Amino acid sequence: MTTAHQEPPLSLYIHIPWCVAKCPYCDFHSLPRPGPLPEVPYVRAVLDDLARNHGILEGRTVESIFLGGGTPSLFSAAAIAEILEGAGRCATLARDCEITLEANPGTLESGRFRAFREAGVTRLSLGVQSLHDPALRALGRIHDARTAQSALEAAAAAGFRSFNVDLMYGLPEQTVAQALADVHGVLSVQPPHLSLYELTVEAHTAFAHKPPPLPAEDTRLAIEDAVTEAAGLAGYERYEVSAYARPGHRCVHNLNYWRFGDYLGLGSGAHSKLTDPAGVSRPVRMADPARYMADEDRVATCRRLSENDILFEFLLNALRLTEGFSEDLLRARTGHDLASLDGLWAQAVKQGLLQREPDRIRTTPLGRRFLDSLLADFLTNIDTVSAKAS
Numbered sequence: 395m396t397t398a399h400q401e402p403p404l405s406l407y408i409h410i411p412w413c414v415a416k417c418p419y420c421d422f423h424s425l426p427r428p429g430p431l432p433e434v435p436y437v438r439a440v441l442d443d444l445a446r447n448h449g450i451l452e453g454r455t456v457e458s459i460f461l462g463g464g465t466p467s468l469f470s471a472a473a474i475a476e477i478l479e480g481a482g483r484c485a486t487l488a489r490d491c492e493i494t495l496e497a498n499p500g501t502l503e504s505g506r507f508r509a510f511r512e513a514g515v516t517r518l519s520l521g522v523q524s525l526h527d528p529a530l531r532a533l534g535r536i537h538d539a540r541t542a543q544s545a546l547e548a549a550a551a552a553g554f555r556s557f558n559v560d561l562m563y564g565l566p567e568q569t570v571a572q573a574l575a576d577v578h579g580v581l582s583v584q585p586p587h588l589s590l591y592e593l594t595v596e597a598h599t600a601f602a603h604k605p606p607p608l609p610a611e612d613t614r615l616a617i618e619d620a621v622t623e624a625a626g627l628a629g630y631e632r633y634e635v636s637a638y639a640r641p642g643h644r645c646v647h648n649l650n651y652w653r654f655g656d657y658l659g660l661g662s663g664a665h666s667k668l669t670d671p672a673g674v675s676r677p678v679r680m681a682d683p684a685r686y687m688a689d690e691d692r693v694a695t696c697r698r699l700s701e702n703d704i705l706f707e708f709l710l711n712a713l714r715l716t717e718g719f720s721e722d723l724l725r726a727r728t729g730h731d732l733a734s735l736d737g738l739w740a741q742a743v744k745q746g747l748l749q750r751e752p753d754r755i756r757t758t759p760l761g762r763r764f765l766d767s768l769l770a771d772f773l774t775n776i777d778t779v780s781a782k783a784s
């Protein structure tokens with residue numbers, strides 16, 4: 395086995411941490427907005443951060459940019475345009491560079507969609523979550539179903555190259571019929587991409603302290619089967635655990651994460667994954683926006699990954715994809731070939747959780763359902779197996 399130092403494709407992630415209010419299920423780095431947003435100094439800090447890291451971008455092409463949050467759609471289109479112009483000056487952007495902006499329907503008065511498109515955004519990702527008012531209230535969302543529906547219609551009419559809609563299922567007291575109504579409601583505008591997430595109660599969130607009345611296990615499984623089937627029947631390919639796309643509309647940015655590509659993360663709390671001749675590092679930007687804006691050295695921590703970390707993180711990401719991963723990708727990102735790791739997945743193949751093809755590994759539908767426990771087993775066994783492989 396050799397150290398992985400082939401340069402993978404590179405993306406740019408820009409984090410905008412503020413939201414109108416914190417949703418009780420959310421464990422993303424998001425903060426309630428402090429009155430007026432410090433848009434001007436924040437944009438200045440992001441662009442300064444980018445300029446100081448110019449060396450990372452040299453000789454490489456940026457395949458995608460993702461403005462995530464938090465709620466980036468709280469920023470003006472002029473601020474987004476300034477960030478994108480700065481990125482265009484500092485980096486070589488791919489000709490058809492995908493540029494996504496995450497948007498909350500509660501922040502999108504009419505006219506702003508077109509302004510974001512004119513600022514350079516090519517893909518909108520709309521956090522609808524549900525079209526059922528009681529569910530939206532239980533989720534603490536700032537918008538109701540009517541606002542979400544008009545945001546969907548405006549997104550479809552705004553002329554983006556592509557757009558995504560986030561829906562959550564397994565919501566408090568949700569029935570199969572309600573979950574299906576959400577999917578069909580969203581499908582009425584034919585979004586090119588759908589993300590369907592099962593509601594997870596994350597540690598340290600308001601829901602973890604005061605759990606909501608979630609549907610029983612068998613109802614949750616029935617909801618998952620029903621929404622997956624509805625998306626499939628409507629012509630969406632499930633290409634990742636939660637991601638569904640019409641042909642030609644897979645998310646370039648997220649695919650780069652799942653294929654364990656590189657990304658430079660800017661903005662408060664943003665994570666990066668970067669490959670250099672010595673291996674792979676994971677810098678994390680300061681979480682406090684005030685410190686991020688004030689300091690020149692904005693990196694709070696930077697961890698260098700061990701060979702086993704690299705292998706585990708690769709599996710964690712690539713096994714989310716329906717296509718799994720090829721031997722070529724495994725070798726390029728980790729330095730391992732498939733045969734040297736057969737001991738790691740032999741048991742999972744025998745249990746019908748993984749499918750071993752001559753030059754590819756992928757999860758079976760059963761393996762996708764039990765992906766978390768499959769990965770936990772890998773984590774336990776990885777030291778022994780990769781020591782033998784090296």
Ligand SMILES: C[S@@+](CC[C@H](N)C(=O)[O-])C[C@H]1O[C@@H](n2cnc3c(N)ncnc32)[C@H](O)[C@@H]1O
Nearest residue numbers: 419420422463464497498521560591592593594
């Ligand atoms: C960072 S949020 C960005 C969107 C935007 N902030 C909003 O909420 O409208 C990305 C998506 O992750 C999903 N999500 C967040 N927390 C989740 C949780 N605990 N369980 C399931 N999905 C979650 C939601 O669908 C959300 O739209």
Ligand code: SF4
Nearest residue numbers: 413416417420424464
């Ligand atoms: S709006 Fe989005 S990022 Fe903000 S708290 Fe809610 S789910 Fe989290």
